[in-house]
Amino acid sequence: MVNLGDFFYTLGMWLQGLLMRAGLNESAARGAFSALVAALLPLIALLTAVPLIWLERKWIARLQDRMGPNRVGPFGLLQVFADMVKIFTKEDITPLGADRVVFALAPVLAVAGVVGLWAVIPFAANAFGVDLNVGVLYLVAAGTLSTLAIMLAGWSANNKYALLGAFRTVAQMISYEVPLVLSLLVPVLLSGSLGLNGIVAAQREVWFVFSAPLAALLFLIASQAEVGRAPFDLLEAESEIVAGFNIEYSGMKFGFFFVGEFLHSFTMGLLGATLFLGGWTGPGVETYPALGAVYIILKGTFVYFLFVWARATFPRIRIDQMLDFNWKLLTPLGLFLIPLLAVVNRGLSESSVWLRNAALLGANVLLAALVLTILGMRGRSARMRAASNATPAPAALRR
Amino acid sequence: MTIAQVIFVVISAVVLVSAVLVVVSRNIVHAALWLILSLFGVAALFAVLEAGFMAVVQVVIYVGAIATLIIFAIMLTRREMREPGQQTHRWWPLPALLAMALFAGLAWLLGSLPGTGAAPPALAGEDPVLLLGQALLSPEQYMLPFEVASVLLLAALVGAIVIAGDSR
Amino acid sequence: MDNAWSVVGIFMIVAIVLPGAALIMARLLGPKKPSPIKQQTYECGVETVGESWVQFKAQYYVYALAFVVFDVEVVFLYPWARAYGQLPLFATLEGALFILILAVGLLYVWRKGALEWQ
Numbered sequence: 213m214v215n216l217g218d219f220f221y222t223l224g225m226w227l228q229g230l231l232m233r234a235g236l237n238e239s240a241a242r243g244a245f246s247a248l249v250a251a252l253l254p255l256i257a258l259l260t261a262v263p264l265i266w267l268e269r270k271w272i273a274r275l276q277d278r279m280g281p282n283r284v285g286p287f288g289l290l291q292v293f294a295d296m297v298k299i300f301t302k303e304d305i306t307p308l309g310a311d312r313v314v315f316a317l318a319p320v321l322a323v324a325g326v327v328g329l330w331a332v333i334p335f336a337a338n339a340f341g342v343d344l345n346v347g348v349l350y351l352v353a354a355g356t357l358s359t360l361a362i363m364l365a366g367w368s369a370n371n372k373y374a375l376l377g378a379f380r381t382v383a384q385m386i387s388y389e390v391p392l393v394l395s396l397l398v399p400v401l402l403s404g405s406l407g408l409n410g411i412v413a414a415q416r417e418v419w420f421v422f423s424a425p426l427a428a429l430l431f432l433i434a435s436q437a438e439v440g441r442a443p444f445d446l447l448e449a450e451s452e453i454v455a456g457f458n459i460e461y462s463g464m465k466f467g468f469f470f471v472g473e474f475l476h477s478f479t480m481g482l483l484g485a486t487l488f489l490g491g492w493t494g495p496g497v498e499t500y501p502a503l504g505a506v507y508i509i510l511k512g513t514f515v516y517f518l519f520v521w522a523r524a525t526f527p528r529i530r531i532d533q534m535l536d537f538n539w540k541l542l543t544p545l546g547l548f549l550i551p552l553l554a555v556v557n558r559g560l561s562e563s564s565v566w567l568r569n570a571a572l573l574g575a576n577v578l579l580a581a582l583v584l585t586i587l588g589m590r591g592r593s594a595r596m597r598a599a600s601n602a603t604p605a606p607a608a609l610r611r
Numbered sequence: 612m613t614i615a616q617v618i619f620v621v622i623s624a625v626v627l628v629s630a631v632l633v634v635v636s637r638n639i640v641h642a643a644l645w646l647i648l649s650l651f652g653v654a655a656l657f658a659v660l661e662a663g664f665m666a667v668v669q670v671v672i673y674v675g676a677i678a679t680l681i682i683f684a685i686m687l688t689r690r691e692m693r694e695p696g697q698q699t700h701r702w703w704p705l706p707a708l709l710a711m712a713l714f715a716g717l718a719w720l721l722g723s724l725p726g727t728g729a730a731p732p733a734l735a736g737e738d739p740v741l742l743l744g745q746a747l748l749s750p751e752q753y754m755l756p757f758e759v760a761s762v763l764l765l766a767a768l769v770g771a772i773v774i775a776g777d778s779r
Numbered sequence: 780m781d782n783a784w785s786v787v788g789i790f791m792i793v794a795i796v797l798p799g800a801a802l803i804m805a806r807l808l809g810p811k812k813p814s815p816i817k818q819q820t821y822e823c824g825v826e827t828v829g830e831s832w833v834q835f836k837a838q839y840y841v842y843a844l845a846f847v848v849f850d851v852e853v854v855f856l857y858p859w860a861r862a863y864g865q866l867p868l869f870a871t872l873e874g875a876l877f878i879l880i881l882a883v884g885l886l887y888v889w890r891k892g893a894l895e896w897q
Binding site for chain 3: 243246247249250251253254255258299300301302303304316319320321323324327328331341342343344345348349350379383386387389390393394397400401404405406463464465468531532535536539540543544547548550551554555557558559561
């Protein structure tokens, strides 16, 4: 009997049935099915880049009061294919003196690091690559591959500007990894599970974005800085003179860095949806589990829209402002948020769900108010200092 | 040979060969890259042994943090990235002999420990991370080392800043 | 195939092979006309002068160092976050103490001026 509501489970069972009829026993069929999923999911991840790039270009265009691609195909839908064909057929120039193997490896690792994140994202109750009991830490580990790729890219190009750019990019990425990892700790704290499936399941009643909005905000900011998107893209922005670590890359290799960045941003959107917006939960998933996939894609796209919106809106910030913001605001915020939430959550673990979440929300609001007050006081004292520094000058000029 | 054994041998070979290449490479940056490969290999070994937490922590800390630190240190202190010249010392057979003797001694010591070579005890389906957490936090087990670890990290941070501050 | 990590292994291998194959395909499809001018390293259109390696700021190292310490700290916190719910409140406070000690470390580094980007 075909139960379309539980589409993924039915599909899985059917494929395993096929494999068993071909001669495999049950556990081998299950293993082969997992291997098949593991082989197809990276392909699916890479293919989502195609509609994604079109979507972002359209959104950015509208936010900048213009139309975006609309010549190639209806509504410019074929634009991405045209760009792909162009990049495929561009000449691949490797600069003299560059380390050829590492030069070619870096873009591959950059993409692999992003695609690797897709292995643990639960798209529906039965649709995921693998349910690791350390899923959240696996996310961080896959992220290190991207950081490594940038370091390799900058070094192997035999170009001091590329190396300098790579250094600064890596410094930015590792700095923002601290609040990112701290914010990833919050869903673990609130759900008691390091696996993404457990985290999604724990959000059946209340999404974590309502229990810990500060952590969600921290994740949003840190993940975009980690990916290197605006407003944190000083180092590879189109309007900068030197394009940073990927200055020597041309053709497909450059294409990979480009696609990797878009895909990384979207994947962070999916992760934000999984960790804070309840992933595949939503009305109707009990009876039709496959509906979960629709929900997570919608939520992930929403978070991705927030990222694109931020990109179109905020001015680029300088690297010293960026690092100050990280080490002097985000990291202390994360460090104080974690024990606060832990104590509230543990202290009220016997109480009802609503009381606990209300208390958590209250704790978030209090901490946010505290931070804003401190920032306000520092801002005021800085303004007063600047004003008092300015006053002696007119007296001197008056003479 | 089962598949698991083949995989183990392949990964171990990668780890060992990259480790040798770290020492033998003439280009110091290449040596760092081989080190990174070796560290990934160790993480893969942890994964094969189903020690998932250790595998990811290995990647996050060793590759993500320490290897980055090493690469930064290399780039900051090498004035020239050129070939450094003669790699081996004149009396190199003597340290090689000493190292092999040390290795043989350690191998014999490890082999004579009870439990070596036996299958690791099954965790009875319990979540290893939960067990680790409980072990780290209960006063009867490892609570004190857990707190001391934070003091150790603090000391490392302060010490490094003091040393770095002197030369800035 | 019982090991969940074998799936991860296959996944990562495919994740590396697929882009690799795309690169090889692009190399076959694209034009190959190397010339000395094209292969020079880019320096804003000017001829390259001198070695490609320059001295870098020690500040990068300080950031990497702080990152190592806080990364290790957070890795310790993950088992704590997993287990604190099943343990008495004392365990939660242990973790809070752990974080507090390292927050003091951050404060020290901040006040020493080691976090300023020169």
